Amino acid sequence: MRERKSVAVLTGISGTTSATVGTLLELYRFPQLTFGPFDLILSDASKFPSLYQMAPKDTTLAIAIVSLLLHFSWNWVGLLISQDENGLWILPELREEMSKNRVCIAFEEVVPVRTLSEISRLMVIYYEINKSSANVSIIYGDNEFLLELMLYFEQFLITGKVCIINSSWDLTMRSRYFILGSFHVPLIFSHHFADIAGFTDFIRAVNPSKYPEDFYLARFWFLSFNCSQNESECVTWVNCPYDASLEWLPGQVFDMTMSEESYNIYNAVYAVAQALHEVLLDQTEEQTMENRIGTVPSPAQLHPFLKNIQFHNPVGAQVVLDDKRKVEAEYDIVNIWSLPEGLEFKAKIGKFSPYAPHGHQLSVSENMIEWGLRTTKTPHSVCSESCGTGFRKSLQEGKAACCFDCTPCSENEIANGTDVEQCVKCPDRQYANTEKNQCLLRAASFLAYGDPLGIALVCMALCLSTLTAVVLGVFVKNQDTPIVKANNRALSYILLISLIFCFLCSLLFIGRPNTPSCILQQTTFGVVFTVAVSTVLAKTVTVVLAFKTTFLGRRMRWLLVSGAPNFIIPICTLIQVILCALWLGISPPFIDIDAHSEHGHIIILCNKGSLMGFYCVLGYMSSLALASFTVAFLARNLPDTFNEAKFLTFSMLLFCSVWLTFLPVYHSAKGKLMVAVEVFSILASGAGLLGCIFAPKCYIILLRPERNSLRTFRDNIHIMSHKLS
Template sequence: MILFLYALLLFHQLHTKAENTPCQKMGDPKYPLLSKDGDVTIGGIFAIHRKETLPSFEFTQKPQHLLCSSVNLRDFRLAQIMIFAIEEINRSESLLPNVTIGYRIYDTCGSRLSTMSATIGVMNGQDFGQGDRCNGHPPLQAIIGESESSATVILSRTTGPFKIPVISPSATCECLSNRKDYPSFFRTIANDYHQSRALAYIVKHFGWSWVGAVNSDNDYGNNGMAAFLQIAKEEGICVEYSVKFYRTDTEKLKKVVDIIKKGTAKVIVSFVSFVEMGLLIDQLSIQKIAGFQMIGVESWITTKNYITPNSFHSLGGSLGFAVRKINIEGFADYVIKEFWDTAFPCSQSEGNSSQYALNCSRYEELLALKNYNEDIPEQRYASNVYKAVHAVAHSLHSLLKCKEQEGCEKSLTIQPQEVVEALKNVNFTIKMGDHVWFDSTGGAVAQYEVVNWQQDSDGLFQFKSVGYYDASLPPLQRLMLNAKNIIWAGGQLKKPSSVCSESCPPGTRKAAQKGRPVCCYDCIPCAEGEISNETDAINCKQCPREYWSNAEKNNCVSKNLEFLSFTEVMGIVLVFFSLFGIGITVLVAILFYSKKDTPIIKANNSELSFLLLFSLTLCFLCSLTFIGRPTEWSCMLRHTAFGITFVLCISCVLGKTIVVLMAFKATLPGSNVMKWFGPKQQRLSVLIFTLIQVLICVLWLTISPPFPYKNMKYYKEKIILECNLGSTMGFWAVLGYIGLLAALCFILSFLARKLPDNFNEAKFITFSMLIFCAVWITFIPAYVSSPGKFTVAVEIFAILASSFGLLFCIFAPKCYIILLKPEQNTKQHIMGKTTSISY
């Protein structure tokens, strides 16, 4: 308890001592480059120079001041527009009436070290008098700056504990949107999340799937490129390489340029800061590297002093997003005369001394710009600074309770935190018509202009607007491009191609190359029966069952229907032989009819002969039913007609064979067998044998008849239109019955082959049955193994072969005797040594 009381007493003494101690600065004070006193003060931090020469740090003597060189014209203009906006507000009677705004603008020289020094300088203010006390309140209400993201991170982290609002006109890193880390940060430009998406969308829009990526090795470049790479991956864009460098690492820059030169990607996304881009352009120009389509960001795409004859050779046709250009009325005139007369502390006129007694030599580089204003039309960040100054003014206007008639209450003490809260609620329109407000992250709405580096007919370089990106619009309407107005890299009018692999045309599919990004692939033709009807298809689609792919594999067409038709060569040949057989059979019938009274006709049972010729004619005719497109009726007719006509034919042959045997028996003494197999019995046997086949066919057609069938088993690319047997049992029953009669006929004729006649009918029947059985025995395996229309052809061939065999074996010898050997057409010659036979 005693220790606690002692500590409390000590703390009270230290606190009292601090309050009564005058403020003192340690070291040499850092003075602003440009300043003016006022009732309220706004700080400004810009990289007005881009190079810094460090002094010796040997610690043998006090380090000298840092030396800055190489004017950064863009940031110098930002400082000028800040002063211009402040002077305009000071003259206004409606905004902060009777209140003057002062400013203190510091130069960071593009150095992180100087950024920290400038930040401390702007927060501390000038020298303190002996009576000034350290009250903990900064001597300013807001800070405008920095122009780069990394420097702005340093600035915001330093000012954060003091809750001083920082408003940047050009720091776009998405990292600064974190309100937990940067609660008092605001910006009049959108964060890079939108620009990263826009970059991916523009690459996707032009069909570039293979790009290179370069970024600054700082918060701006790293965060912006990380967002782009993520979105590019989602959009199917492949990145060949992603490299980065920082402005002080010359060797790394040369390696980056070497990678660009060796890369195959023709499109390069450059998320590079203003300073780094200048160095990259210099290296590209030195090595005369050209032909790459550069896609840039707002930090450098509209920098006027970057577009020169040398740089245009390397970067001509560059395309990128720029801050919308807004013309600020009166600014061009201001920077030529009024700024140098009133705001600038040093003049080239003789006898004019600096109001701060500074050495004017430090302003020599700036004085060289006194009459230069060609870059002003492209000062796109100027409006952002203008908006930032007016946003602070509107915040102060509300905090000072300003009224048009009464002015503002100058006696009010304004805390930085109050300005932060007031900035969150600002909502006004500047005189150029733009609406100013801050979203929940302290940023502005993303609105970009798409510009293209072009050279006009007069040889002048320009940034031509070719579209826009507006994040406030619906997703599909955000990006608008006028491609016909774009001049591409190398001055080409045709859009360059940048792909790892060319697009796969319809009829092919993409196959990834092993170990390479998904944008690198081979184009594999679709397999038979598969198609792809779109470019860069991932997979081929299987055609429906009755369809097949065309030759180009890009469309499904109906499969060809295959059947034995009358128009093809095979069909014509078979029709010819069918008609030929019919013709010969008819001629034989005519011949037999004309010679019906001759002995050879009578000796061979003319009635059965004519019936056999009729059945053979039907057999030749039934072969025609197998040719042509199968239909329901043709399928039923072809098999039943074949079965019935062949049974009729075999029945006649069987009848003739039996007659021969009976006739021989009848010649034997005491035999009366012919009365049991006379003409009536012969006709009846033929009828019975045929009716049995008719009954089998009727049962077949009743139970499961043949029907047209699309057979897709043998061929994938075509459909065999054939007749399905329906009941296979019915088919084999019909065929088996024919085979049974043929076998019986063959056996009987074989037994009678040596009967003692000069003209032995049984011998010829034996030969015909031998041919018939041979044909149909070989038909079965050929029928089973032949695919498609060849099955039908085999069946027709078997019908024709067996029919011709019967026709020639049975009737050819008789026709030979009738036509060429009429002297043998006598009863005595036919009977030979046997006795007369009466039929």
């Protein structure tokens, strides 16, 4: 370092070396410019106020690396970080960015530099990498760290792994240890810079005769071009080719393209020249007439200018030496191709620019990537395979968020994307298809007249109502015969008419429900059936009174003649009407939908509103039936000729059995079957009353008319009276 000519010092790649030299240079406030990677230790202005780093800061490196992971859908990644200031800075940056983008860490090794000399520790790291299911590892460190790590690991065949590296280490030195196809997919993030015009021509023209003071160039020349068979301290050029050029050397020995370090040196020289130029301009303005002779500026004078310097180099890139004002770095993504005979080629396969719009910051040419020997497929690095449509992610206990099981969506839920965390429930009027990836519109379903079940029930209702009308016609035609008179002609007419309405009211339950039909269904059913059952009760009481008047005298005869049993019908019916009115006033039936009973259909039905009201109506009707059954059962042994108590008993037994069976079946049925069960119960109980009470009478009227005569009637009375006496 010549005192009168040197105004600044360029120091090399190693941050440790630069720090050591910087401590010495700081004693003289000598400007020091480093052309190696940006080092956080060297950025401490309190320790190194005279040091300037030419490399850009890696503030967006973590974002760039994670963007590449996301591009290839790699979410299961290992970390191998050097335990120095830079490594401890990048580690939380990577963790945060990976966490935001749901990329998980398969393993994490923070390696002290001194550990690289400990075989046992290195074996542990090697085992961790090799056993991991992660096929992608991020390796971060300075050049020395990376070189030593590669030197060790490439002696072991760690196959099938992709390495994302933060620095393009010296390819010449690396090639000595590279085993073809071992660490086979290196993807290197290097700082982007434009090609310097004329640089290749400059390198092509370099030779020791132009730079006789460069001992290292001379020795490299001497060894590379076989100038002598014997290595000696004395360099001679007798056997060197006259027109030798560095261009002759293979790429793995000497790379003619500008490296990142060369680019930083280029900018450093320009920066010093720019600062020196500004110092000289400043001195020229301040020179006095007495001191016209210019002097070489002292190194310390350059600091104010170097700190504030900002210019664009010949290729248009902005150069700033102040760490606080440095621009964010752009990155080239480099892939090393393995060529025959151990040759290699660095191929630029992508770029990351923080200045591009979001979503377009990363560009990758996948077809240019050499993934490894005998494969063209992109490596896969996930803890768990993606969950397809119709499945949701279910995290595995105690493992990272990227490790999960795929669980099918529940009933009527869908997942129309991959790796969804929660299935989405379909709306009530829609249902999930078989694949559970789409909600389809449910078809409206109800007990329609066109359904087979609806057709059957309508036919039953019409047939039974017609049959009842025929029976009524038979009774009207034969109204003056003894059997019709003996069974209380008026009550029989009321019962037959009420049964016709009972059968017809079942039609209100069939068809698309609406508010009026929902209200009429239950109230009509309750009132009409109450009339029928109360009529049966009145008939039963009439039979008992008719028998009692024969043996007990005037009071019983008065009750029978006055028609007192007939008042049972309006009284009982009025009570039922009041119950129905209360039901409609408190919580009337309404239209409801059932989206769960039948897959793919939404069932429209009538909701009872108040179940208590429905059960009160049904319970009251059942109590009337039970009362009729009890009275008829007690009168079952009365004389046969004028006694229909046995038939009434059986009809009420059948009626009660139907509705007792109805309750559990109704509650276990779903959708349209609930309606069908209720309709069938109405028809079955009505048919029971019709068959048990009127079938024997029709049999006598139509098939045994000789028994339907006054003489036979009197003979039977005489015989029965004789037996009883």
